[in-house]
Amino acid sequence: MDLATVVGVALGFALVLTAILLGGDVVSYLNAPAVLIVVGGATAATMASQPLAKFLKFPRVIAKTLFAKTPEPAMVIKQIVALAEVARRDGILALEGMIGEMQDEFLVHGIQMAVDGTDPEVIQSVMETELENLLDRHEAGKGMLDALGMYAPAFGMIGTLVGLVAMLSNMDDPSKIGAGMAAALLTTLYGALLANIIFCPLADKLALRSAEEAFLKTIVIHGVMSIQSGDNPRTVESKLITFLPPAQRVALEEAKAA
Amino acid sequence: MDLATVVGVALGFALVLTAILLGGDVVSYLNAPAVLIVVGGATAATMASQPLAKFLKFPRVIAKTLFAKTPEPAMVIKQIVALAEVARRDGILALEGMIGEMQDEFLVHGIQMAVDGTDPEVIQSVMETELENLLDRHEAGKGMLDALGMYAPAFGMIGTLVGLVAMLSNMDDPSKIGAGMAAALLTTLYGALLANIIFCPLADKLALRSAEEAFLKTIVIHGVMSIQSGDNPRTVESKLITFLPPAQRVALEEAKAA
Amino acid sequence: MDLATVVGVALGFALVLTAILLGGDVVSYLNAPAVLIVVGGATAATMASQPLAKFLKFPRVIAKTLFAKTPEPAMVIKQIVALAEVARRDGILALEGMIGEMQDEFLVHGIQMAVDGTDPEVIQSVMETELENLLDRHEAGKGMLDALGMYAPAFGMIGTLVGLVAMLSNMDDPSKIGAGMAAALLTTLYGALLANIIFCPLADKLALRSAEEAFLKTIVIHGVMSIQSGDNPRTVESKLITFLPPAQRVALEEAKAA
Amino acid sequence: MDLATVVGVALGFALVLTAILLGGDVVSYLNAPAVLIVVGGATAATMASQPLAKFLKFPRVIAKTLFAKTPEPAMVIKQIVALAEVARRDGILALEGMIGEMQDEFLVHGIQMAVDGTDPEVIQSVMETELENLLDRHEAGKGMLDALGMYAPAFGMIGTLVGLVAMLSNMDDPSKIGAGMAAALLTTLYGALLANIIFCPLADKLALRSAEEAFLKTIVIHGVMSIQSGDNPRTVESKLITFLPPAQRVALEEAKAA
Amino acid sequence: MDLATVVGVALGFALVLTAILLGGDVVSYLNAPAVLIVVGGATAATMASQPLAKFLKFPRVIAKTLFAKTPEPAMVIKQIVALAEVARRDGILALEGMIGEMQDEFLVHGIQMAVDGTDPEVIQSVMETELENLLDRHEAGKGMLDALGMYAPAFGMIGTLVGLVAMLSNMDDPSKIGAGMAAALLTTLYGALLANIIFCPLADKLALRSAEEAFLKTIVIHGVMSIQSGDNPRTVESKLITFLPPAQRVALEEAKAA
Secondary structure, X not given: OOHHHHHHHHHHHHHHHXXXXXXXXXXXXXXXXXXXXXXHHHHHHHHHOOOHHHHHHHHHHHHHHHHOOOOOHHHHHHHHHHHHHHHHHHOHHHHHHHHHHOOOHHHHHHHHHHHOOOOHHHHHHHHHHHHHHHHHHHHHHHHHHHHHHHHHHHHHHHHHHHHHXXXXXXXXXXXXXXXXXXXXXXXXXXXXXXXXXXXXXXXXHHHHHHHHHHHHHHHHHHHHHHHHOOOOHHHHHHHXXXXXXXXXXXXXXXXXXX | OOHHHHHHHHHHHHHHHHHHHHHOOHHHHOOHHHHHHHHHHHHHHHHHOOOHHHHHHHHHHHHHHHHOOOOOHHHHHHHHHHHHHHHHHHOHHHHHHHHHHOOOHHHHHHHHHHHOOOOHHHHHHHHHHHHHHHHHHHHHHHHHHHHHHHHHHHHHXXXXXXXXXXXXXXXXXXXXXXXXXXXXXXXXXXXXXXXXXXXXXXXXXXXXXXXXXXXXXHHHHHHHHHHHOOOOHHHHHHHHHOOOOHHHHHHHHHHHHO | OOHHHHHHHHHHHHHHHHHHHHHOOHHHHOOHHHHHXXXXXXXXXXXXXXXXXXXXXXXXHHHHHHHOOOXXXXXXXXXXXXXXXXXXXXXXXXXXXXXHHOOOHXXXXXXXXXXXXXXXXXXXHHHHHHHHHHHHHHHHHHHHHHHHHHHHHHHHXXXXXXXXXXXXHOOOOHHHHHHHHHHHHHHHHHHXXXXXXXXXXXXXXXXXXXXXXXXHXXXXXXXXXXXHOOOOHHHHHHHHHOOOOHHHHHHHHHHHHO | OOHHHHHHHXXXXXXXXXXXXXXXXXXXXXXXXXXXXXXHHHHHHHHHOOOHHHHHHHHHHHHHHHHOOOOOHHHHHHHHHHHHHHHHHHOHHHHHHHHHHOOOHHHHHHHHHHHOOOOHHXXXXXXXXXXXXXXXXXXXXXXXXXXXXXXXXXXXXXXXXXXXXXXHHOOOOHHHHHHHHHHHHHHHHHHHHHHHHHHHHHHHHHHHHHHHHHHHHHHHHHHHHHHHOOOOHHHHHHHHHOOOOHHHHHHHHHHHHO | OXXXXXXXXXXXXXXXXXXXXXXXXXHHHOOHHHHHHHHHHHHHHHHHOOOHHHHHHHHHHXXXXXXXXXXXXXXXXXXXXXXXXXXXXXXXXXXXXXXHHOOOHHHHHHHHHHHOOOOHHHHHHHHHHHHHHHHXXXXXXXXXXXXXXXXXXXXXXXXXXXXXXXXXXXOOOHHHHHXXXXXXXXXXXXXXXXXXXXXXXXHHHHHHHHHHHHHHHHHHHHHHHHHHOOOOHHHHHHHHHOOOOHHHHHHHHHHHHO
């Protein structure tokens, strides 16, 4: 998880805590049953909406996607252009020896198919299927965060309704009405906090990470297809460089000059 | 229905029940007319939105989809590769003898067409039409759960409005205001519970199940087309394996090695 | 309108009426100005959003779509296969004599074009344009029900705000506050009832009906194209049968055997 | 603006006014600052969301689209068939003399290109680009009405919050609480009225008008392409007539017979 | 940022300030912790939803897009037609000398490729990829404004809940209830103001700017492709002019005549 997410989530909770401390004592805001109904209820509803195997596997998928370091697009392009140079100079078979040094499995798979002389249409279709299925798995992970972000406020409201009914059924002692209302509102507060500080931002983050990975893999697909078709390294580069924003193109040029 | 859904729904209700017990007596939360208006109203509105034949058939469609066991993609791929080996060794007609052992009707239909020498484009189009229509039927089933998930809270609100009007029209005895409000809120609570613990999670589950089945059937279509075109078993496998996440690919390799 | 819609709407109102009778007297719930503002306002806003000619024609379009009996897909397939048999045996021109007996104008138009020797691409394009325009007209009808379903609760809220302002401006007699609030809430109740018992379910029903008709017409298009291309009746049937769910396929087989 | 819109908007306001008069005096409902904050705020937010040039031009675009009379599709088809007859009899160049009589600039442009012997693909692409850009301009006009329809209730809520804070900060005189609340609610009422009686219905109307114009222009494109390709007038008619609903087709036949 | 946005945002705040001054003193509306929780919370949640690098770069992307002056489409067309004239008269290589005078990098890149004799399909694909990636970057910038527009009201509600719980837990002194409620509502007010006066309008503006730039770049792509294919200047112009609304076409004609 990069710094922004850690800092953002921590900052969100710190701000709410500050607001609470400025307004009174923290004790009125702590309520174990309220935590139970919001966290437990949202988890239960999300679990009910998922096949068991997926529900158990999701946390790992999410963690992996959030923590994984995505390489810089410019670095990936540099690497592909280097491969194109070798392929041009020593023939495409020479790339086989370089596979051991590559870290991106997706690139390895593509180059391997090119080296094996696989039909270009098959290479493209296999790589695109692989990318599509990866995105489907990310989408499923995002689906769980979206569900949590939707069910947390819903169970917050359910908890508040339960509390209101309890309070309204026992209004003999008017001095307790305020405390009863306050307790009832806590679940709504918890639901809103969980949804807006954790679940919804993480779901958005996951979607951006997934888009970044799709973007990188699209560059790799274009690169492998270009190498396979025997393009000269300069053509490969000029095809791939259009994926970069102008600023990064300059950075790439400078990296090359250095 | 796999364990996650059963546990999730039960857990959801148990949590809300716990919250109720912690806050007071259960009796204040039981109200037959409130059940009637929320469950009955949501069912009536959903029925009004459906042709009768579909409304009566949906429960079965939903149950079937939720309870049906979907085979593992890796197992399906293994089976198709086995068919490809037979087709390669003994000719495609040899597959006819194996049809009796297959359990997946969709696969049987595809292989039967391939054995019959049906035109490949017709095979693909027939199988895709069949898949599309299956998805439409699932979508219709999901539509009913979505409708219930939308109308339950709506009738919850209608019940609360009916209760509020009754209470506000008879405010002579202030001591009854609290109880009246509490009773009025119960329908909103019921609507929120039904929507968030049952209808919405099941609708999501149905969509995931449908996607899983579409995914499996897409693998089968690719497999049948690949066998029909006379691909060698290794090509069939390498085409289908791209549908699996990396972890399952390893599992498949190990299963083969074993 | 098939039974489900009639029963569903009636049941919805009966349930709400029961809830009202259980809670007090019906009189508090009747309010002519509230009916006026909700029904009138929703109608006025919907009218403002439509060209006059369409607004006046919509009720008929809606009624026609809801009441029209859609034939069973299996029956339509049987009829097309019968046509294919005649075309195969006696030539496509022999179909001209059968046009008089057909009831589906869309099928008649397709067969007529086939008999006239119209170019197959033109037949397909003409039939698809016709289907598309039919769906556009249904969509427009659904649009009016959607508008009513959106504006009814909106005018319910407007009525409640008008009532609240009236009540709050005249709070001299506290004993009238309850009755004022009750009256103000009635428009919200009416808006919710109309939207959730009538407008939204009917809009959904219309969409399902439209989908059913599109489904049937798609079968007809495939059937006419198949007959036109001289397919033998068995091929026509095996192409069309994929549109049916497995259960109906069996029914079709049995109907044929009978 | 056709009658439906004028009547609908007027009726909507008349109904709300009636409800106000039935419930009390109109004076409590008039509040200049409330008008200012809702109308001004919604206009300011909409202006902030638009480039200045577009913001100033939109009213004209909207007025033009709402007031413009769209010709009947059947009349347009009749006119195109008449052109096809001339083209068939006297050659396509004979159409040049008829351009002066045509009122639809879009048709004139298409016929002019056909007369000039422009490549059919270019004609189609130029006409489709023109249609697409027209729809984009309509979409932009609708966007401003949508924005107004979204910001009016938002500023209504902002005004109510401002009023509530003012009232709650000065609760020394309880007799003024009611009047304060009433005044605070007025902005919410105004926002709801503007959105539901004017902005949202007009936005929908604009979309329908745009769809109507797109529909007409699609008929013109098909007609011009058909004339250009030298189709005989009967073919041109049978191609275009599929765009009409069955009832209008009969009307067209009768018009021809007359 | 063009005038409309500056004026719109300023006007929005001025109107709300006026409403506040009319209703009481400004002091009740100022609350540092409320600013902290709404602005800080929305920023924290948005930061958590973004990779750090993007979060830090977004303000620049947004500023650049809002402030950048987009040239008039008619001027761009005029410039491209001028290039077409030179290409027609002196050959396409003559355009190389004119590149220095051009300001639009996108046009320069396209012309450069045409001069270099790059394959037309490659030119089109490279330019379209570049446009697509530019739109993706704009979309990402809009995503941050959308997130702020969603989280600001959410943290407004969170702040109000925190304040309500504080107030309800300490209701010993009834005279402070009003002030407590007023303070609690301020965060909701702040959230609504920020979302509806700043974040949502700017997000819409960014989308319109992005569409404008896409529109211009589409004209440039069509123009470069037309020049590259050796079209004569009049054809180039008639192809591009269809992108303009009728009024601007006249302006272009007049500009040419002048």
